[in-house]
Amino acid sequence: MSAGASLKRRLGATPGDQRPLRVTSPVPVDVWEQVLASAPNALPSQTPTWLRCVCTVTGYEDVSRLYETVDGRRLVLPLVRRPRLGSLLAADFGLPVGWGPGGLVCEGGELRPEDVRMVIADLAQRHVLSTLVRPDPAAAATWEAVVPTSVLRERRMTQTVFLDGGFDEVWRKRFRSDTRNRVRRAERAGVVVECDDTGRLVPVFHQLYGESVDRWARRDGLPLPLARRLAARREPHRKVQTVAAMLGSRCRTYVAYHEGRPVSAIVVLLGTRTAMYWRGAMLEKLAGPVYANYLLHKTAIADAIEAGCTAYNMGDSARVSSLELFKSRFGAVSQDYACYRMERVPITPLVERARGGVRRILALRSRE
Template sequence: MNPREPKLSFQAQLQTGSPEDWESLWKADPHAVFFQHPAWASALTAAFPKWSLHSVVLTQEGEPVGLLPYFEFKKLGARQIVSLPFGTYGGPVQKPLPEDFAGAAAEAMVSCLANEASRLARFEMTVGPTSNAKQAALLQHFGNHQEPAHTHLIDLSQGFDHLWNKAYDKETRTCVRKAEREGVTVSVERGGAALDELHRLYLIQSQAWGTAPLDREVLGRVMDTLGERASLWIAKRQGQTYVGVLTLTDGEKEIIPWVSGTDPEGRRFRASHILYNAMIEDACNRGYASMNFGSSAGNPGIEAFKVSFGAERTELLKFSFEAAWLSKARRLKGALRGGR
């Protein structure tokens, strides 16, 4: 090694709370997304005050060069950690480093987390498209606990006209025009009444999809904490709300439809089509690079809807393990609920 090159000396240690260099590290990492931003951690802390935020902080000769944030909480009496909850993905954030050093940096962070996770009853982490160095370190330590995961991404970089003419399928364009003729309008709203409408529709949709909804209070705290980073999109016809979507954004790179709800009656007017079309056009005008449309929960109809707007399925790295006794306790709890 050339003596003038920086020494390969990384130190990883656990830290409680939000590291002060988090945002600067996030901005430096070309692969970082909103769910790895400190604003998202702040929103989760406000929504779930009993949860504890921690990070693996990586330094090189005293200077922060990376971190891996996660939340720790207890359920059924068991310590559990997730990086990061209720988002598409979490995982490490790292400054660009020379290739020879990047692998050692990622290894130091991931091995520190793996050591901590080995003491817990449950661990979960989902990582999006990332560098080869991070991927190699993650697979080395957690590869035995990998499971399938994906999201859908829309590339906004070529602008709305390109998406409308080249990426949307013909039927989607027809549906948007039908919604316009039917008098469906789209607006961005704030306030308790709009949130009430979203949550009402969200409960209807969650029941239809068989998913567990978040409380209205949780959604409200997330919106209040994120401020302008959170927007509530509403589609109405003749004063009736048919679709609501809560979006999140880092204000620079991407927009994420995070929570949504739909009245089945709105399908007749193609209310969802016109709402997402307006959202995508607005995101393009703001210069965002992508829209993270999320996974499809194994539902072919949902996936087809997302693909019709030009979304591409993107595979993720998901790692999860759970102690046998906790799995048994969770199944028992579910059975007891089902028997009520």
């Protein structure tokens, strides 16, 4: 029995489950926008514009799926696929690494367990090599309660600052006292933050990102040429440029300057009610002593509140890490969630073993 058939058998049919009346792929843009209009808590990474960014930069094709249920509801699942491989070799992503969460966008905004069960059953019966779904972390409990234990899981943790009550409330009750002090120290040190939503500051971000890649390589013991090649593949210059051009005012680049020099930058995406901190880079030796990153995020959070957002998603972090601690200083709440991978053949364990071997070889070479 194939893995897909086994999964379908495990899901089974239970009373009250919905079956899709119709499945359409790719999702018509106008229908997707209609679903989004009734789901204001959708993430910026769950929009058709975002999927176009992914396809433009990566060369993937849009294989998003629209589910229409018998009770008249519509659900959208963002998915992309590398073209020209054929369905039997195809790997679908919702969404690829570096592009944020995908998951289901539901008409009316309410995700039900039967919605997840219906979609997992649909994905399991398709003749593709693998499918990866990375849901909105806010819906983690609904997904985890329904997805069978036989489905591979990649455990993650994200952090979100909730913005209800306005900036004064967030500043006084969610920012830690040492965070407020660091923001003030940044201002006294003369740190200045500039915000742009036209793409003008994207080259400044890339300049700082290149410096960050070199710093990460030295920290991890990777040869600089290799680290730079990997970064160029993972984060090509056209990536942020394309997002800034296609999202317009919904993509904001913040740059912190000290003594006239850019020392740190972040890229923030705006949804209807959720802002997402998407990318960051800095000159650590210059930005750290003047607490530039604290002033950057304080400014972005204040702007998100002014734009009507009720949450500021700061992205994934490793547990008990300096990044987790930094985000918690702004009052970010941790949320565990999982990515789900359905495979017709067990390729993930093989890939993980191969990656582990490469990492061990690089570690040995770095000690020579």
